[in-house]
Amino acid sequence: MRNAEATKERILEAAMAEFSSYGIAGARVDRIAKNAGCNKNMIYIYFENKETLFITVLQKHLTRVYEEVTFTPEDLPGYAAKVFDFAIANPDLYRLLAWYGLEQKNIHLTERASVQQKKIKEVTNAQNEGLIGTTFTPGFLLTAIMALATAWTASSPYGPSYAPDALNKPNETREAIAKAVSLLAQGKENTPK
Template sequence: MRNAEATRKRILEAAMKEFSSFGIAGARVDRIAKNAGCNKNLIYIYFENKETLFTTVLQKHLTRVYEEIDFTPEDLPGYAARVFDFAMTHPDLMRLMAWYSLEQRVGTLTERATVQEKKIKEIMEAQNAGLVGTTFTPGFLMTTIMALATAWTATNPFGLSHDLDAEKMPIETREAIVKAIRLITKSEEDIAN
């Protein structure tokens, strides 16, 4: 049993490298098997097909993200900073997400949708409690946080191309993101004062 678990782990690691580099369409099961040091047929035995393997890899890493990045609706600027830190230190996962968004060939990731719905609901509750401003909808806030926090990754066509110094100044970029999120999550009363 341990040998099977070790092989499965090697397959998932090799698949992460392959899919983050080439996406679903460009990835080759032969290369994954070679890099995992296993027979190609084992991949099909464990995962049925390439799309299922891709979904498994993506879900595994998204689950890790959900566990490692605490969502704090009462402190959305802090959450944005943690997303930025994670995104900048995990370019392979950001590339994998980009491929997922581009190809949309695999089924909907229900856990991802559930987590996003929960976060939006928590933002709404924070707004109702007066902890977050109501100028913008919870969905808009969540989208803005994710867009800003990941804008300077290599997979985003805008951040680095418009802000050439950002890569050399990650601390300043992080602080600017926090400040921007702090401003858009203030209530209109707080902005007026």
């Protein structure tokens, strides 16, 4: 049994590298098998097809994110800083998410949707308790937080192009992200006088 689990893990690791580099359409099962040191048929035995393997890899890594980056609605700036650190440390995952967004609009990730709904509910509760401003809807606020926190990943066209030196100063960038999220979370509108 250990050998089967070890083979599955090698397949998942090789698939992560392949899918994050080439997406689903460009990925090749032959390369995954070669890099995993197994027979191509083992991939089909364990995962049925390339799309199922892709979703398995993505779900595995998203679960890791949910476990390692604790969502804290009462400290959204701190949460954004943790997401930034995780995103910079895991560029393959963010390339994988970019490929998912480009290629798999019709595949619904149940766990991801559940986690997103839970976060929306927690932000709504924090707004109702007065911990977060209500200028922005929970969905908009969470989208803005994720956009800011992941803007400097390899898959983002914006952060690296507008502020190419930001990753040379990760502490300053993290602090700027946290400050921007703090301002968003306060939700105080500054109207020109």
